[in-house]
Amino acid sequence: MVDARSGARTGVLHTAHGCVETPVFMPVGTQASVKAMSPADLEVLDVSILLGNTYHLNLRPGMEVIEACGGLHAFMGWSRPILTDSGGFQVFSLAGLRKILDDGVEFSSHIDGSRIFLGPVEAMRIQRILGSDIAMVFDECPPHGCTRDYACQSMEKSIAWAANCSEQLRAPGQLVFGIVQGGAFDDLRRHCARELVGIGFDGYAVGGVSVGEPEDVLLRGMEQGVAELPPDRPRYLMGVGRMSQILKAVALGVDMFDCVMPTRYARNGSAFTRRGVYPVKAGAYRLDTRPVEEGCGCYTCTHFSRAYVRHLLNVGEILGLQLLTQHNLFRYMAFMAEIRAAVRGGFFREYRREFGSLHAAGGGA
Amino acid sequence: MVDARSGARTGVLHTAHGCVETPVFMPVGTQASVKAMSPADLEVLDVSILLGNTYHLNLRPGMEVIEACGGLHAFMGWSRPILTDSGGFQVFSLAGLRKILDDGVEFSSHIDGSRIFLGPVEAMRIQRILGSDIAMVFDECPPHGCTRDYACQSMEKSIAWAANCSEQLRAPGQLVFGIVQGGAFDDLRRHCARELVGIGFDGYAVGGVSVGEPEDVLLRGMEQGVAELPPDRPRYLMGVGRMSQILKAVALGVDMFDCVMPTRYARNGSAFTRRGVYPVKAGAYRLDTRPVEEGCGCYTCTHFSRAYVRHLLNVGEILGLQLLTQHNLFRYMAFMAEIRAAVRGGFFREYRREFGSLHAAGGGA
Numbered sequence: 001m002v003d004a005r006s007g008a009r010t011g012v013l014h015t016a017h018g019c020v021e022t023p024v025f026m027p028v029g030t031q032a033s034v035k036a037m038s039p040a041d042l043e044v045l046d047v048s049i050l051l052g053n054t055y056h057l058n059l060r061p062g063m064e065v066i067e068a069c070g071g072l073h074a075f076m077g078w079s080r081p082i083l084t085d086s087g088g089f090q091v092f093s094l095a096g097l098r099k100i101l102d103d104g105v106e107f108s109s110h111i112d113g114s115r116i117f118l119g120p121v122e123a124m125r126i127q128r129i130l131g132s133d134i135a136m137v138f139d140e141c142p143p144h145g146c147t148r149d150y151a152c153q154s155m156e157k158s159i160a161w162a163a164n165c166s167e168q169l170r171a172p173g174q175l176v177f178g179i180v181q182g183g184a185f186d187d188l189r190r191h192c193a194r195e196l197v198g199i200g201f202d203g204y205a206v207g208g209v210s211v212g213e214p215e216d217v218l219l220r221g222m223e224q225g226v227a228e229l230p231p232d233r234p235r236y237l238m239g240v241g242r243m244s245q246i247l248k249a250v251a252l253g254v255d256m257f258d259c260v261m262p263t264r265y266a267r268n269g270s271a272f273t274r275r276g277v278y279p280v281k282a283g284a285y286r287l288d289t290r291p292v293e294e295g296c297g298c299y300t301c302t303h304f305s306r307a308y309v310r311h312l313l314n315v316g317e318i319l320g321l322q323l324l325t326q327h328n329l330f331r332y333m334a335f336m337a338e339i340r341a342a343v344r345g346g347f348f349r350e351y352r353r354e355f356g357s358l359h360a361a362g363g364g365a
Numbered sequence: 366m367v368d369a370r371s372g373a374r375t376g377v378l379h380t381a382h383g384c385v386e387t388p389v390f391m392p393v394g395t396q397a398s399v400k401a402m403s404p405a406d407l408e409v410l411d412v413s414i415l416l417g418n419t420y421h422l423n424l425r426p427g428m429e430v431i432e433a434c435g436g437l438h439a440f441m442g443w444s445r446p447i448l449t450d451s452g453g454f455q456v457f458s459l460a461g462l463r464k465i466l467d468d469g470v471e472f473s474s475h476i477d478g479s480r481i482f483l484g485p486v487e488a489m490r491i492q493r494i495l496g497s498d499i500a501m502v503f504d505e506c507p508p509h510g511c512t513r514d515y516a517c518q519s520m521e522k523s524i525a526w527a528a529n530c531s532e533q534l535r536a537p538g539q540l541v542f543g544i545v546q547g548g549a550f551d552d553l554r555r556h557c558a559r560e561l562v563g564i565g566f567d568g569y570a571v572g573g574v575s576v577g578e579p580e581d582v583l584l585r586g587m588e589q590g591v592a593e594l595p596p597d598r599p600r601y602l603m604g605v606g607r608m609s610q611i612l613k614a615v616a617l618g619v620d621m622f623d624c625v626m627p628t629r630y631a632r633n634g635s636a637f638t639r640r641g642v643y644p645v646k647a648g649a650y651r652l653d654t655r656p657v658e659e660g661c662g663c664y665t666c667t668h669f670s671r672a673y674v675r676h677l678l679n680v681g682e683i684l685g686l687q688l689l690t691q692h693n694l695f696r697y698m699a700f701m702a703e704i705r706a707a708v709r710g711g712f713f714r715e716y717r718r719e720f721g722s723l724h725a726a727g728g729g730a
Contacts, residue, residue, distance in 0.1 A: 032676065036683040040664065061651070061676040068652045069672055077668045286426070287433045299405065303442045307434050311397065311426040318401040318683060 003348045007226075007253035010343045013203075013234050015049075015081040015133035016173030017073065022234065022255035023343075025246070025336045026051045026083060027263065027329055031060065032076040035263050036318070036325040039077045044299070045329050046337075049081040049133075051258045054126050055090035055118070059111050063129045071131030071171075083258075084132035086123040086165075088139040088179075089207070089239070100140065100157075120161040124168035124176075132174065136205065137165040139179045144213040151183030159195045166199050175202035177236060180225035183208060184217050193228035203234035206254075210239040219248055226252055243272075243335060244359070247352050250339055262328035267321050269313045271364065272331040274355075278364025280324065285310045285365070292323075298330035299323075306365075368713045372591075372618035375708045378568075378599050380414075380446040380498035381538030382438065387599065387620035388708075390611070390701045391416045391448060392628065392694055396425065397441040400628050401683070401690045404442045409664070410694050411702075414446040414498075416623045419491050420455035420483070424476050428494045436496030436536075448623075449497035451488040451530075453504040453544075454572070454603070465505070465522075468529075485526040489533035489541075497539065501570065502530040504544045509578040516548030524560045531564050540567035542601060545590035548573060549582050558593035568599035571619075575604040584613055591617055608637075608700060609724070612717050615704055627693035632686050634678045636729065637696040639720075643729025645689065650675045650730070657688075663695035664688075671730075 002009040013020040027034045027042065030053045034042060042050070052072055057063075069075040072082055091098065091105050098107035104119020123138035139158040142151050158181045166176060178196035182188030196204060206225040209218045222237055229235055234255045240246065241259020249257070262272060269281035273293040280292060291301035292309055300309065300323040312320030342351035367374040378385040392399045392407065395418045399407060407415070417437055422428075434440040437447055456463065456470050463472035469484020488503035504523040507516050523546045531541060543561035547553030561569060571590040574583045587602055594600055599620045605611065606624020614622070627637060634646035638658040645657060656666035657674055665674065665688040677685030707716035 031680045031682055032673070033682045033684040036687075038664075038684060038687065039668070060680050061672065065652055065672050065676065069654055069670055075670070075673055075676075077673070287430055289434055299403075303404070305434055305440070307426065307430050308397070308440055308442070311430065311440075315396045315425050317396055317398045318686060319398040319403060321683060322401075322403060322687070 001344055003343050004346065005349050006251040008250045008339075008343045008348045009253055009255070010340050011234070011255060013255070015175065017079060017081045017133050018048075020048045020081055021340060023246075023250050023336055023339050024049060024256055025241070025332050026256065026258040027332075028053075028258055028260045029076070030056050032057060032072065034329075035267065036321045037263075037329070041326060042078070042329075043080075045326070045333050047080070047329070047333060049083060050078060052082050052084045052130065052132060053087070053090065054084050054123055054130070055087035055094070057130065058087065058118075058126050059109055059116075063126060067129050071129070073131060081133040082130075083134040083256075084127050084130050084136065085238070086127065086136040086138040087118050088123070088136075089141050091118055092141045092143075093211070104138070105140075120164035121168060124165050124170075128169060128171045128174070131171045134175045134177055134203070135170065136177050137162040137179055137201075139181055139207055141208050141211065142181065142183050144184075144211045146183055148183075148185055148188075151181075151185055151188055155181045155183075155188050155192050159192060162196055162201075163199050166201065177201055177203040177205050177234075179205045179207040179238070180229075181208045182221070182225070184213065184221060186220070186224045189221055189224035190228050193225050197228065197230060201233070203236060204229045205236040205238050207238045209237065215245065218245070222249060222254070223252055226254065243355070246335075247339070247355060250343075251348070251352070262332045263325050266324035266328045269324070271324060272328045273364050274358050276359050276362045276364040280306055280310050281313045282310075292327050293331070296327065296330065298327050300327040300330075366709055368708050369711065370714050371616040373615045373704075373708045373713045374618055374620070375705050376599070376620060378620070380540065382444060382446045382498050383413075385413045385446055386705060388611075388615050388701055388704055389414060389621055390606070390697050391621065391623040392697075393418075393623055393625045394441070395421050397422060397437065399694075400632065401686045402628075402694070406691060407443070407694075408445075410691070410698050412445070412694070412698060414448060415443060417447050417449045417495065417497060418452070418455065419449050419488055419495070420452035420459070422495065423452065423483075423491050424474055424481075428491060432494050436494070438496060446498040447495075448499040449492050449495050449501065450603070451492065451501040451503040452483050453488070453501075454506050456483055457506045457508075458576070469503070485529040486533060489530050489535070493534060493536045493539070496536045499540045499542055499568065500535065501542050502527040502544055502566075504546055504572055506573045506576065507546065507548050509549075509576045511548055513548075513550055513553075516546075516550055516553055519548075520546045520553050520557050524557060527561055527566075528564050531566065542566055542568040542570050542599075544570045544572040544603070545594075546573045547586070547590070549578065549586060551585070551589045554586055554589035555593050558590050562593065562595060566598070568601060569594045570601040570603050572603045574602065580610065583610070587614060587619070588617055591619065608720070611700075612704070612720060615708075616713070616717070627697045628690050631689035631693045634685075634689070636689060637693045638729050639723050641724050641727045641729040645671055645675050646678045647675075657692050658696070661692065661695065663692050665692040665695075
């Protein structure tokens with residue numbers, strides 16, 4: 001269903017492990033675990049799809065282990081869909097000394113410094129063993145602020161690698177998504193999107209965003225990419241998770257999101273609420289018997305006070321991280337459900353306005 | 366019910382927050398949380414009573430916070446019974462510079478070094494605010510290896526403090542337990558027990574054990590204490606949690622136990638099984654698709670492999686601690702349920718033999 005007054009749309013993504021209602025937020029399970037959450041916790045939160053990381057899982061525990069355990073779903077006890085990134089982003093952002101070659105990248109493991117080679121062939125082989133429902137193509141992610149020449153050459157390489165990825169063997173039922181690159185250059189973004197559509201993928205992502213650029217550059221890069229994508233395929237904006245940005249992207253027709261924000265902020269002691277973000281650890285909440293977010297229906301808010309969660313965080317109890325992660329993910333899941341309901345109901349514009357005014361009132365607590 | 370061929374017995378302890386079947390193991394929730402477990406997790410594990418720590422809770426979050434939140438049960442979202450220790454053990458084992466006076470101990474906080482005074486009056490006041498179902502008297506816990514003179518003077522002081530505690534105001538329905546001291550000296554242990562029984566408490570604990578002494582000294586100290594205690598009152602062996610020691614103590618008529626072992630070992634990567642303890646982190650389990658303990662019915666063992674739990678522990682994922690804590694507590698709860706069933710069924714001796722031979726076969730995994 002498409003909103004009459006914006007590009008916002010709802011849909012259903014069919015995968016080998018079931019259906020996903022979009023727009024959807026994918027919690028990040030980098031190392032085969034969404035930090036501080038069990039699969040049972042995630043099911044209670046109605047999480048419909050997770051993200052796993054090729055780069056990290058390939059280093060630890062390694063493919064031998066995951067293959068012995070019957071793939072990533074069986075390994076981590078998660079029966080719903082999984083999307084795996086290709087490792088491209090991590091190779092370019094985490095790895096130290098690296099050498100970019102025609103058929104991939106040689107780099108040093110961030111664990112033990114050993115030399116590893118990753119290219120389209122390797123990334124697709126790893127994702128085949130992981131058995132993810134959605135595999136991402138292996139791409140080069142140019143840094144923010146790079147020259148047009150660099151962005152152009154990098155994009156050409158990413159397109160060639162994407163074509164190579166599309167020819168690789170897949171796990172049964174595995175979908176493969178292309179990734180639009182092109183840096184901050186509109187024409188490159190559009191060109192890349194058209195080339196990928198020419199190759200033909202099950203879905204398309206906008207990559208190389210949320211790498212330190214200002215928000216207007218991020219949104220413009222996304223808009224250029226999305227404009228060239230076919231309406232009948234899912235669109236995924238990689239790594240973007242600020243709620244205000246999700247709303248803007250949804251308005252432009254984006255269907256899928258992932259971000260470490262809800263889980264990472266929880267571990268830093270910050271809570272997401274309808275009124276923004278606030279630090280539960282702050283001294284102001286020492287005697288506060290209200291829940292982390294008033295009116296919230298999550299396990300944390302229906303059972304515990306801010307004073308308790310603050311205490312747990314301040315004395316370093318693991319339960320504090322669990323409870324706040326649970327709340328933040330609940331908030332994100334509820335946010336996406338509200339977006340879907342608003343688009344279906346034809347009141348997405350009103351929902352955005354309401355969201356904006358609540359956030360502007362701000363303070364979080 | 367009392368076993369015909371030993372002192373082992375089953376019973377029901379009635380408290381303001383419900384009944385506890387004994388013999389019982391109390392998981393330790395030092396800072397108002399059993400590490401890595403939510404109250405919901407503990408209820409699933411059938412935990413019937415928790416232990417909280419006066420010393421720690423008084424420092425953080427402090428009584429003002431717990432009082433504002435309506436007591437320890439409401440603060441931590443736990444509706445079943447709670448036993449609180451008096452802080453005596455911590456003052457003597459954790460606190461640095463301290464000065465023992467007639468009416469208590471002055472010591473430095475391990476958090477910020479501030480000077481704090483704790484005696485029978487203060488310890489009972491704190492436990493009254495905490496609202497625990499069972500409060501322990503404030504005692505002096507002499508170090509292992511102390512002289513008879515020291516042990517004797519220390520015991521006299523503990524008896525005087527116990528008498529003082531028994532006269533303090535209590536929370537509604539709060540039970541108070543005396544603590545038998547006396548170091549490694551049989552006659553002192555017996556004398557102390559008789560004096561406490563003379564004062565009259567709702568239950569009796571054997572304290573000053575598991576402080577580094579050899580096991581035979583520990584068991585002998587316990588035996589001497591228990592021998593003088595009335596059969597119609599619960600008996601609690603403080604801080605003892607090795608399964609083989611629990612069996613020996615149950616055989617001598619002890620009803621209650623607490624220990625950090627199952628939770629602390631989990632965080633160190635070790636699993637308790639019917640065959641002993643083993644390090645799940647070990648490389649030997651890298652490709653092991655079996656559960657942490659074969660045949661175990663806990664959430665961890667019914668959903669995940671050793672290979673997965675080992676991976677989580679090795680990459681530092683919080684979920685690894687959660688899953689292994691859950692398993693270890695499940696094992697302890699099952700162990701106590703088996704003991705109760707064996708005593709009731711009249712086959713406690715056979716159960717001990719079976720337990721011993723399985724453990725002797727050993728290895729854990």
